[in-house]
Structures are given as structure tokens and as C-alpha cells.
Amino acid sequence: MDTEEPVVKQPKRRYLISRKVDRVFQNLYDVYKFVIRFFKEVFLPPYEFKEIIKQFYEVGLRSLPLISLTGFIIGIVFTNQSRPSLTEFGATSWLPALISIAIVRALGPLVTAIIAAGRVGSSIGAEIGSMKVTEQIDAMEVSATNPYKFLVVSRVLATTLMIPILMMYTVFVALMGAYINIHQNEQTSFTTFMVDVFDAITFLDIFASLFKSILFGFTIGMVGCYKGYNSSKGTEGVGKAANSSVVTAMVLIFIEELLTMQVINALRAL
């Protein structure tokens, strides 16, 4: 049995710059490690197929009602709001092309990502955060199961692969909304509408939108998982994790949109 040791106060911790600045850099390094770990773990067995399929269902199928409603309404509203400007120049026949470019290039990926950030990102942040504060993640670890692989890899894979699919679905539904509105007002046939739509876009537009959606999906999954995985302070921390998952993901999505737009415009100019 030990003899009692006199209480010795530890020296104060030294910081490189200041406590806050050091913490910012430490957090950035933690994010870097968290992201890099995904690329290491995703290819290594064992694979959690059952959990991945469950997450595909959660991210994809369960988002469909909201995506359908939002996409359809956006198609109708955007067509309606664009019509007066084109009518002034007698150019309402350009409506399908205008709608097509707007939806395929920007609105489709962006709206899908924002809805997914709100619905899926917050749910991932809250679920993993709650598992963290109730020691379920520790329970996985002590049973020699890799919680990162089971929770993070499956969810990030699901958002990365499902959001491009949801984006294509959003584009389709929004175009259908636009077609109904155009058909009612301009009596345009479905074939003419579709020909105009596909004439206006290029392969680069479709490729760029898919690429953006993959990026947005990865961001949403990664941010939700990181915030959840690093939550603390009980139920308050879970709420914060859910909230900051949405806010951070949305800010990053807009920054990524801006940057990819610049790159794609540069490619288009080549």
C-alpha cells in the first residue's frame, strides 16, 4: 500500500501563442486527423455492410419525401419568377433552357445539400453525440470493435454516395415542376421542353454537379460525425453537436460552391 504523497501542484501549462490560438490549431489538427483516418479505414476490412446499407436507407430513402416536395416547389416557383423578365423581351421560349441551366448547375446540388445538411447532418451529429455522452462509443471500443469504422465510415460513405443520387432526383423533380408550369402557361409539349432542357446543358455541367454533390455529401457526413464524436457535457453537448453540424456544414457547402464555381467557369472558358 502506498504512503501518502504530499500534494504537489503541477506547473501551469505553457502555450505556444495563447490558449485560444493554440486551441484553434489543435482543433484544425484534430479535424485533419479525423478526415485522414476515414481514407485509411474505408479500404481496410472488416467492412460494416449491414450498417452501410442501413445508412443508405436513412440518408437516401428517408429524405425522398422532403426532397420531392422541395424540388417540385422550387421548379414551379423559379419558373414563375423568371417568366415576367423573359416576357418583357418576348423570350418565354427560353424558359426551359434558363430553368435547366439554373437547376442543373446550381439549384439542384445546392438545395439537395442544404436539405441533407438540415435533415441528415443534424441527425448524425445528435445520434453520435448521444452515443458519445452515454458511453456507447466506449462500449464498442472495449468490445474490440472499431467505433470509427462502424459509425463514421458507414455514415460518411452513405452521405457521399447518396447525395449525388438525391441531387439527380431533385433535378428531375424540379424540372417536372417547371414543365407543369410552362405547359400550363405556354402550352409547350413535354418533348419540346426536354429537348430545350438538354440542349442548354453540357456534359461538363452534369459532371460538375455530380462532383459538387459528392463533395457536399462528404462534407455533411464528415462534419456531422466529427461534431458528434467530439461532443461533451451531456445532453447540452448533444444539442450543440446537432446544431453546429448543420451550421458548419452549410457554411462549408457555400464556400465549396463558390470555389467549385470558379474552377468550373475557368474550365468552361478553356
Add this chain to the structure above:
Amino acid sequence: MKKTNPNINKENKVISIRGLKKAFEDYKVLRGVDLDLYQGENLVVLGRSGTGKSVLIKIIAGLLKSDKGQINVLGQDVNKLKSKELDELRLKIGFSFQNSALYDSMTVRENLEFPLLRHSRDLSQQEIDNLIETVLDAVGLAQTINQMPSELSGGQRKRIGIARTLILRPEIMLYDEPTAGLDPITSIEINNLINEVQRRFNTSSIIITHDLTCARDTGDRIVMLLDGQFQRQGTFEEVFNTDDKRVKAFYDYNFIE
């Protein structure tokens, strides 16, 4: 009062800790802890909240890193193990969490299957079902197999948590506050279950608690953690037969008699 387990093998230390130190920022939690756990023994670690009892078993399970000291579990130095080696060691350790830590999106069956599906891949579904049935019988909750954790009472959750650790047949059990938040009768049931697990599965256990009834009913040996070190050890009587005011205050506060 628990009768000391006659099967304790004092020749075989399953856990041996020397000079363990752990601090969080400026707060020193463990200040040089030495501990031995013998094969077949139930060792109770007593202490007030915040004295580092849970930290101690989390270090043993490799969930936390120690600042200093040697932690030897089943002949292996936990600090020197690689990730894969640590996972192999963890399969021999069962950890019962304070709040059970059941996976709340899974049924009781799925909770119990979870470690089996990952570590006993060669088992047939029939064998998995048999193992689940055995551990559920051991904790007396066979009827809850298809229930969700949210549908269980606190005591039932604890039992299922213990069943989940037992399914991999661990050699060592670590119980973190097994009776915290339970009514006295359920606490007694959990204490009996801890003793039953020791007998039936021949485990060696560390039981972290501040509940003296739990300590008295489950411990073959009791150590008391005060100011980051073990101050007293022995049987229940030996530990509390002292003039140390801190130990006496702890005893009086529990109103055990």
C-alpha cells in the same frame, strides 16, 4: 457479508499495477496507485465521487492513457500494446458501464449479437442463439430478448449490459458503479448477480463503487481510494476498523447500519 471465494488463486495476478499516475490538466487524479487483482477474486475499489475510480478501470481497459506507471493485464503491459494487440486483450475483459451503455438503436438480441458477429465469425446462427440464451438466462432476463433498451428498467439495463460483456466469456470483469441509481432491492439483485458471475464464469473482477452495501456483499477484498492513492485495504471490517476521520465519515454517510 460475503464469504471469501475459496477459488482465489493468490499465485496468479491477472492485473498488476505499479506507480500509476494520471492528471487532467492541473488536477492530479491518481497519484501513484499500486494494485494487484488475483485470479478468481472480486476486488472492490471504494471512494467518493471524483476520486478517480472510474479513471482507474478505464486505464486498465485502455480507454484512457496513463501519464506514468506500469499496467499489466493478463501478463501484457497495456501501455506498450499496439492497437490490434489491445483489441485482442479487450476480448478477455468485460466492462460494465455505469449507465449500461446499451446501443439504444438496437434490440436486446442485437446488442448481445454485436460483439459476437464481429469476433466469432465462424459461429452458426444456432450457436449464436444458444450463447444469447445462456447469458440471458444467467442474468434472468430471457423474456426481454426482442425489447429495445428504452423499454427496460434501470436494473434490467444493467443486467443486459453485464450479459453483453459475458457473451465473449471474459476472464476479467470491470464494473463501474454497478448499483448507482438503483433502488435498494434491485441493488441487492445486482450484487447477487456479480457474485453469480464470479462463481459461474470464474471471473476476476474489479468493482468500482461508493455503495458500502455493494462493497460488503460483493468484495473478497476492499481497497479505499483517497487523495489519489489507496489508503486502506483488506476485508470490509479491516478497512473500516480505523480512526481515520475520512474513512469513518465515508462509513457514517452511507448509513450502512
